Amino acid sequence: MALNEDGQSLQKSEARWPLVMVLTRPFAAIGRAAVLWSSNLGASAIFLFLAILKIFRPKQVSKIIQQIYFIGAKSTMIILLVGLFTGMVMGLQSYLALAKVGAEGALGTLVALSLVRELGPVLTAIMIAARAGSAITAEIGIQRISEQIDALDTMRIDPLRYLISPRIAASIISFPLLTALFDIIGITGGYISGVLLLGANAGTYLHRVQTSMEMKDVTEGFIKAIVFAVIVSTVCCYQGYFAHMRTDSHGAKAVGLATTSAVVLSCVLILVADYVVTSLLI
């Protein structure tokens, strides 16, 4: 029985409310989280919409080129490394598995289709989110907490146009190009491990790579790359831009947490979007 502060039993109606509150508390927390999540989703959508509109304003070309250099060109080395070793591991594992059923000839098909349709876009996006996305969040977050974004406002420079639009545009351009690079180097990696190291037939491997792939597969990979570009750039820019509004921390700590959130959220959303896009395109 519920007791008041003096240890006396409460009236039935009074006692019922705390019980109701205890029972509903988990649902209330879920409700609050859902409201917060949906409002953030809405805000991100508006943020993305406005930023995309502002890509086409004047004086954007040089800023977009600068961002392509940062997001795209400077990610080349990491993409080459990850692509090469991913392809080599695939070549190795697939060859050994296919050899058990005497289907070594299908190695080229397996490596090429896996890379072009799935692993290429996904791993490329995750690597860029880790390398460039985190840097974008940290940079914009620091600009926010040190009032540099407010300074842009006072100078009548639209922060969305100046900071966000070039990054989104550069991501949309860079992601498919880096994905293509990943695919090519990955197929090369599969060749190195499958053909050069394990002895699969070189001609069969290359023939299967060439004949098994259709334009549809390449298009699917590129569509995914563009979707991931929009997700990664929006999440990373949004987290940095609103780092000062975090309720769990302030200042430099908020920027640190925003950076972590940006990378984690980007990776999760990449995998979710991968499933959604695959199911729509299949």
Added chain:
Amino acid sequence: MEPPLIEFKDVTKRFGPRTVLDRVNLQIYEGQVTTIIGLSGSGKSVLLKHIIGLLKPDEGTILFKGKPLTTMKKKEKAASLAQMSYMFQDNALFDSMTVHENIALPLRETTNLKNAEIDLRVTARIEQSELSDAADKYPSELSGGMQKRAALARALVTDPKIVLFDEPTSGQDPVRKNAILSMIAQYQRKFGFTAVLVSHEIPDVYFISNRILALYDRAIVFQGTPEELENFDHPFKDEVIHSLEGLQEELTGLYSKRQFKVLYQVQLNQKTFGGTYSVVVFTLEEMDVFITRLGHEAAQEAIRRMGVYIDKHFGAIGGFSTRRYTNEFVTVLPNSDLAEVESMLKDFIGDFREKGIRGIGGVSIKHAASEVCVEFAILAGISQGKSIVEIDSVIGSAKQQQKEIARIRCDVRR
């Protein structure tokens, strides 16, 4: 009468349960230097951010040239706000850009000027701000004073009609603090913009302000000239002004105006030697030329040394002095007649000419032309009085009788 350039009507701002501004009413007039004073955390910066549109009031209206900002069309509002510029308390310089790039940014992004024209304007501002050696440096490589000057240059590069300064002198030493205020005053005279400062640097800001607004207990409790503030009777004066204003002025070490008043009231009321006293009013002339040739810091150093020498010479014989305006000093000598004061003045001038002025310029000079020669005059006027009641007219009389007592030629070669 012209409507105020900016007017607040019953503006209230809350952050959660905390009310920061409560029914604030104020007027800011065109072409003036208006300073908002108040204790730290009293909402001065919040008030300033409302003017430039970074914050919006929860209640009340902000009028620009008599028209509420809320009723303006989007373009009209943007045009009104585009006339303003803002200097942040922590400068808000872009740390990944050089000083030159920082200052050029508003021109590059908001105008269609050609690169050559932008570079020309930016270089001119950099030279005016004595930042030529730092143009290619990043903000983190600069001292606090240089960062302030870079932020000031960026705020002024678009030739704004209204400039808002949020604590422009915070964290500076007395000479730099006064140099920045002097720079703001000089630019304001030169370019004619309306300046709104937020500061708790009392009394330094009085020297450059036309109007003072006092923010106390979430509301504006005083609007008027610095002189009117002297006679303002309100708890604000005890709690804020007296707590911020020391007994001695930071730059010169002379008595503050308030302490100076207390001293002459006590000493002149004693009426020994028949109650006769003398007043000397000193003025450092041609300060603008001095600033142009040697820079603001050198000018403030000259003012500081002048104050130190006045105190050294006249303090030792029972006189007490204060700084009345930026370059004007008043000394009261109880129990002294005019002949005695004239003799003391001669000693003072000799000493100041020989030792006081030497080395003024210091760092600033190396930025100037290869040969810098600065010439400036010291004016002094003497007057004698008997009654404490008439001290203001005695000071006025001394001021009227000012004549050049020394012309100091300061040759500095690199």
